[in-house]
Structures are given as C-alpha cells and as structure tokens.
Amino acid sequence: MPQLRLALNQIDSTVGDLDGNAESVVRWTRHSVEQGAHLVAFPEMMLTGYPVEDLALRSSFVEASRAALRALAGRLDDEGFGQVPVIVGYLDRAERATPAYGQPAGAPQNAAAVLHGGEVVLTFAKHHLPNYGVFDEFRYFVPGETLPVVRVHGVDVALAICEDLWQDGGRVPAARSAGAGLLVSVNASPYERDKDDTRLELVRKRAQEAGCTTAYLAMIGGQDELVFDGDSIVVDSAGEVIARAPQFEQGCVVLDLDLPAAAATPPSGTVDDGLRVEHVVLSEDPLPAYEPEVTGSEAPRLEDDEEIYTALVVGLRAYVAKNGFRSVLIGLSGGIDSALCAAIACDAVGPDNVYGVSMPSRYSSEHSKGDAGELAERTGLHFRTVPIGPMFDAYMESLELTGLAEENLQSRLRGTMLMALSNQEGHIVLAPGNKSELACGYSTLYGDSVGAYGPIKDVYKTNVFRLAKWRNRAAAERGHTPPIPENSITKPPSAELRPGQVDTDSLPDYDVLDRVLKLYVDGDKGREEIVALGFDAELVTRVLRMTDTAEYKRRQYPPGTKISAKGFGKDRRLPITNHWRDTGVPRRG
Ligand SMILES: Nc1ncnc2c1ncn2[C@@H]1O[C@H](COP(=O)(O)OP(=O)(O)OC[C@H]2O[C@@H]([n+]3cccc(C(=O)O)c3)[C@H](O)[C@@H]2O)[C@@H](O)[C@H]1O
Ligand SMILES: Nc1ncnc2c1ncn2[C@@H]1O[C@H](COP(=O)(O)OP(=O)(O)OP(=O)(O)O)[C@@H](O)[C@H]1O
Numbered sequence: 007m008p009q010l011r012l013a014l015n016q017i018d019s020t021v022g023d024l025d026g027n028a029e030s031v032v033r034w035t036r037h038s039v040e041q042g043a044h045l046v047a048f049p050e051m052m053l054t055g056y057p058v059e060d061l062a063l064r065s066s067f068v069e070a071s072r073a074a075l076r077a078l079a080g081r082l083d084d085e086g087f088g089q090v091p092v093i094v095g096y097l098d099r100a101e102r103a104t105p106a107y108g109q110p111a112g113a114p115q116n117a118a119a120v121l122h123g124g125e126v127v128l129t130f131a132k133h134h135l136p137n138y139g140v141f142d143e144f145r146y147f148v149p150g151e152t153l154p155v156v157r158v159h160g161v162d163v164a165l166a167i168c169e170d171l172w173q174d175g176g177r178v179p180a181a182r183s184a185g186a187g188l189l190v191s192v193n194a195s196p197y198e199r200d201k202d203d204t205r206l207e208l209v210r211k212r213a214q215e216a217g218c219t220t221a222y223l224a225m226i227g228g229q230d231e232l233v234f235d236g237d238s239i240v241v242d243s244a245g246e247v248i249a250r251a252p253q254f255e256q257g258c259v260v261l262d263l264d265l266p267a268a269a270a271t272p273p274s275g276t277v278d279d280g281l282r283v284e285h286v287v288l289s290e291d292p293l294p295a296y297e298p299e300v301t302g303s304e305a306p307r308l309e310d311d312e313e314i315y316t317a318l319v320v321g322l323r324a325y326v327a328k329n330g331f332r333s334v335l336i337g338l339s340g341g342i343d344s345a346l347c348a349a350i351a352c353d354a355v356g357p358d359n360v361y362g363v364s365m366p367s368r369y370s371s372e373h374s375k376g377d378a379g380e381l382a383e384r385t386g387l388h389f390r391t392v393p394i395g396p397m398f399d400a401y402m403e404s405l406e407l408t409g410l411a412e413e414n415l416q417s418r419l420r421g422t423m424l425m426a427l428s429n430q431e432g433h434i435v436l437a438p439g440n441k442s443e444l445a446c447g448y449s450t451l452y453g454d455s456v457g458a459y460g461p462i463k464d465v466y467k468t469n470v471f472r473l474a475k476w477r478n479r480a481a482a483e484r485g486h487t488p489p490i491p492e493n494s495i496t497k498p499p500s501a502e503l504r505p506g507q508v509d510t511d512s513l514p515d516y517d518v519l520d521r522v523l524k525l526y527v528d529g530d531k532g533r534e535e536i537v538a539l540g541f542d543a544e545l546v547t548r549v550l551r552m553t554d555t556a557e558y559k560r561r562q563y564p565p566g567t568k569i570s571a572k573g574f575g576k577d578r579r580l581p582i583t584n585h586w587r588d589t590g591v592p593r594r595g
C-alpha cells in the first residue's frame with residue numbers, strides 16, 4: 007500500500023489579515039515539511055479568516071484574496087516547499103455565471119486551492135452552503151460544482167470544505183464514485199456545547215460512505231462571538247478513529263497513512279449530484295515503502311464544564327487581542343456574574359491586565375464590597391473603589407427621580423464611570439450579563455449592559471454557578487487559590503438597587519426560569535408545549551412575555567461568546583416591533 011505523511015494544521019487565522027494569515031501558512035508549512043509531510047492542509051478560508059460576512063461582497067477584498075493566494079504559492083516555492091502540495095482556504099469568485107442562483111459571473115465563492123511548484127494548481131468552491139444558525143452562506147456565495155481530486159505519490163486525494171460533510175450527497179458519495187484513497191475536508195466549525203460528539207459521529211459516518219480514510223481539519227481561535235475549538239479528526243474507511251487533535255489547542259497533526267493506490271486511469275466525467283471530476287496529477291509514483299513513524303493518537307476530551315469554561319476564555323482572549331486591546335475593565339459588585347467574568351478574564355489575558363472597580367452606593371451591603379475585594383486578592387487583578395454616592399446625590403438634586411428611575415440611575419452612573427475609565431486608561435469594558443438576564447431583560451439599558459464584550463452572555467444563571475464552582479474546584483485540585491469567593495457563590499443574587507432587593511423579587515427561581523427559557527429560547531417551543539411539560543401556566547406566560555418584550559434590549563447588548571446551539575445574536579433573530587405573542591395576549595400600540 008502506498009504511504010503518505012499528512013500534516014493537518016489546526017491553527018487560527020484573523021479575518022481580513024491576508025498578510026498575517028499568509029505568514030502563518032508559510033510558518034506552519036515549514037514546520038510540516040520539517041516533520042516530513044507529503045501533503046499539508048490548512049483550515050477553511052485560512053487566508054481571509056472565517057466568517058468574512060459582508061467583506062465577501064467587496065470586490066476589492068475578493069481580488070486581494072486571489073492575489074494573496076497567488077503570491078503565497080510563489081512564496082512557498084521560494085522558501086523551498088514548492089514540491090509539497092499545500093491545501094489552503096481563501097475567498098474566490100466564480101468565473102462563470104450561475105443562472106440557477108440568479109448570479110452573473112464573478113459571484114463570491116468560499117474556496118480552497120492546492121498550491122504546488124509555485125503555482126495554484128487546482129481551485130474549488132464549497133458545494134454545500136450552510137444557511138442556518140449563524141451561517142448565511144447563500145447571502146454571499148455560489149456553490150462549487152466539481153469534485154476536486156489531486157494525485158499525490160500515487161494516491162487520489164478528494165477534497166471538500168466543511169458543510170460538504172454535514173449535508174447528505176455531494177462530495178462524500180462522489181469521493182467513493184471517483185475511487186479516492188483519501189478524503190480531506192477543511193473546516194471552520196464554530197464551537198457549541200456537545201458539538202464534538204456530533205462531529206465525531208458525522209466524520210465516522212461520512213468516512214464509511216466515502217469508503218476511504220477521511221481527515222477532518224478544524225480551525226482554532228475566535229472571531230467576534232464565535233469560538234473555533236479545533237478537535238481535528240482522522241478516521242479510516244471503517245469509521246475507526248486513527249487520530250484526534252486536542253480541543254482549543256493550536257498545533258499540527260502529523261500522521262503516516264497507508265492508503266490504496268489510485269487506478270491507472272484517472273477518474274473523470276460527472277459523478278454524484280452532477281459534480282464534475284477535476285483531477286490533477288501532482289506525483290504519480292508511490293513513495294518507497296517506509297516504516298510508519300507517526301501513528302495517530304487520540305487527545306483526551308475535556309469534561310463539559312471545563313470545555314465550556316475554556317471556550318469562554320478562548321473567545322474573550324481572541325476578541326481582546328484581535329481588536330488591539332491588552333486590558334479589560336469590569337465593575338465588581340461582589341456578585342457571582344462579575345466574579346465569574348473576572349475569573350475568565352484573568353485566565354484569558356492574565357490578572358495583570360484585568361482592572362476591577364467597586365462602585366458602592368448607599369444600598370451596597372458590606373459583604374458585596376468585601377466580596378469584590380476578596381476576589382481581587384484571590385486573583386491578583388488591579389482593584390480600586392469609587393463610591394457613586396456624590397454623583398447620585400448631584401443627579402437627584404437636579405432631577406428628583408423616584409422608583410425605578412432612581413434605581414436605574416445607580417446602574418447608569420456605574421456604566422458611565424466604566425466608559426470614562428475605559429476612555430482614560432484604554433481598557434475595554436466587559437458586560438457581565440448572563441443569558442437568563444438577557445432573556446428576561448433584567449438589566450438596565452445604558453447601565454450594567456454597557457460594554458464591548460459579554461463573556462457570559464450565552465450562559466444561563468444556573469450554569470454560571472456551575473462554572474464558578476468548577477473553576478474553584480479545578481484551582482484547588484491544582485493546588486492554586488480558588489479565584490471566586492465562596493460567599494459570591496452562596497449568597498442570593500441581588501442587584502442591590504434598593505434596600506433588601508433580591509433577583510427573585512422580579513424573576514422566578516433560576517432553576518425553574520432556566521428550564522423554561524431553554525425550552526422557549528433554545529428549543530423554540532410554544533407556551534402550550536411548555537405548560538404541557540408540567541410548568542405552572544402563569545409562570546410560563548410571565549417568562550415568555552418578559553422574553554418577548556426584551557428584544558429591544560438584547561439588540562443593544564454587546565456581542566459575546568456563543569457556547570450554545572442558539573445564542574442571542576445571529577442564531578436567534580426576532581423582530582423588535584412584534585405584535586405576535588405566544589401567550590395569546592397580543593400587545594398593541
Ligand atoms: N420596544 C422598545 N424599544 C426601545 N426602547 C424601549 C422599548 N420599550 C421600552 N424601551 C425603553 O427602555 C426603557 C426601560 O428599560 P430600562 O431603562 O433598562 O429599565 P427597566 O427594564 O424598566 O428596568 C431595569 C430592570 O432591570 C433590573 N436590573 C437592573 C440592573 C441590574 C440588574 C441585575 O441584576 O443585573 C437588574 C432592575 O431591577 C429592573 O427590574 C424605557 O424607559 C424605554 O425608554
Ligand atoms: N457596587 C458595584 N460596584 C461595581 N459594579 C457593580 C456594582 N453593582 C453592580 N455592578 C455592576 O453591574 C452588574 C450588574 O450587577 P447586579 O449586582 O445589579 O446584578 P447581578 O446580575 O447579580 O450581577 P453580579 O452577580 O455580578 O452582582 C455587575 O455584574 C457589575 O458589573
């Protein structure tokens with residue numbers, strides 16, 4: 007059996023940074039070649055970053071991506087790697103019109119290319135385009151209609167891009183029809199809780215359908231609300247795992263594979279789904295037999311809480327670094343939300359780059375001030391106290407506010423103060439709202455919802471507690487100081503905007519609330535279905551009404567890391583002006 011040493015580069019790329027991304031490709035190709043690789047792969051849209059959103063509609067960007075690809079091919083050759091084929095994702099345009107999609111020639115394509123001998127020897131575009139959840143690829147791209155196959159040292163390698171494996175038909179059965187010996191799929195697959203299990207099953211199934219060893223290469227890093235968790239997988243034609251890369255870790259999986267020899271006559275013509283085989287011979291002769299040196303290993307999986315916490319750390323770190331910041335600022339109330347955000351921030355950018363500020367009012371309890379201080383001591387973040395009393399009194403003298411207006415003023419003074427410190431000192435402000443609060447609108451607009459990034463925006467309150475406990479336990483197990491004060495975890499949550507206020511004055515208990523929200527927000531279940539599951543009808547009506555009427559607040563909330571299948575943001579798009587109520591009580595006017 008011919009052999010091939012495959013290098014899968016599970017790495018990060020930055021949207022729009024064509025030069026920086028090309029530099030990474032050169033650096034990691036050097037590393038792959040030093041490891042003896044015969045075929046080197048990079049993730050989906052490596053050269054442009056993913057997703058590029060409406061940048062795809064700018065012809066200047068499309069042309070720059072094409073030019074960067076050609077330059078990269080030359081550069082790899084100049085560096086002495088020209089004889090090793092490199093698969094790299096980029097943004098292209100269709101040469102011909104695609105009348106079936108109503109597009110003239112030149113429509114953007116989510117593409118990948120094979121670079122060899124200083125040339126772009128083969129290009130192809132994603133065949134199946136995802137158009138659900140956070141994906142909008144029909145908005146941007148027209149699909150590719152070929153089955154790309156490159157012959158490398160006598161092995162036919164079929165190529166695919168991400169969604170090509172997620173939908174039935176297309177390149178997977180086509181790879182079998184073309185007799186491919188290896189299927190390589192390059193991906194940028196955003197993290198969601200439990201998605202690693204789905205991916206593993208998917209790749210195993212598709213390898214069996216393709217009838218050949220299948221390599222699934224995943225991206226790593228973060229882009230706005232998305233986190234890419236890596237977890238590249240290689241399975242054999244029976245669906246058995248050969249190798250699995252670690253989650254959330256940048257690196258290169260190098261693997262010796264025994265693969266079937268290609269047929270003497272190259273595949274040609276049209277195969278499944280009308281895909282036209284495009285076959286390029288790069289090297290016909292098999293390599294001299296060698297003893298496999300690099301056999302696969304399966305990196306252990308992270309357990310659920312660690313996996314989610316790590317995703318939150320990676321998402322925040324990427325946002326801060328890729329937007330040119332070094333430090334973050336958080337209002338520390340002594341409560342669990344700001345404490346968890348601070349712990350995530352310390353892990354993401356280091357405590358020396360985390361600035362906390364306690365802003366007590368006359369309603370702030372002694373423990374809230376003490377708990378904020380203790381958090382700072384435990385983590386080592388920078389800490390200061392600025393009471394809001396004098397500012398509050400000045401407002402009240404001029405405006406004589408009462409009730410909710412007076413309560414919200416405190417939150418808004420804190421928001422203004424955080425933005426003032428951000429302007430003065432250059433930190434970005436973190437908004438510590440959780441998914442339960444965002445659902446119910448339990449936050450003050452232009453107050454505690456102020457900020458640039460919401461690290462726990464997609465985490466329900468009950469999971470905020472779980473993650474805080476997990477983080478403390480993990481620290482203790484490693485002999486470190488647990489970052490979060492025990493009192494912040496055990497005391498009842500309170501906004502402390504009036505004497506004795508607790509969250510349950512306005513909201514149901516979080517364990518019931520979160521179960522209803524998961525059904526309504528994540529599951530799109532209707533009121534009747536939720537009530538039929540045994541929840542109190544009045545409570546369900548109240549929760550659904552709060553959620554419906556808070557859409558305007560959510561739209562003004564900063565972006566934050568997505569960890570669920572339905573985060574607030576691109577995953578869940580509802581009209582703000584909306585008279586439909588699932589509770590059967592329409593709101594008019
Ligand atoms: N459809 C719509 N489109 C655009 N704007 C709309 C709107 N409906 C109301 N508004 C505007 O929104 C304003 C009401 O929103 P807002 O000013 O935020 O005030 P509101 O939602 O009425 O009150 C804030 C609530 O959040 C709670 N809170 C505050 C702070 C922290 C926490 C916590 O525990 O973390 C909880 C607080 O106890 C209170 O129950 C209205 O005055 C109106 O101007
Ligand atoms: N006294 C305070 N000092 C500094 N920041 C505060 C203070 N009170 C509230 N904040 C900020 O406003 C956010 C909303 O806090 P609030 O106490 O109203 O409710 P919460 O949702 O229970 O949050 P937390 O669990 O962090 O207290 C806090 O996370 C914090 O960033």
Ligand SMILES: NC(=O)CC[C@H](N)C(=O)O
Binds near residue numbers: 141169172196
């Ligand atoms: N980039 C893609 O095509 C991603 C789509 C795929 N369904 C995923 O979530 O992994």
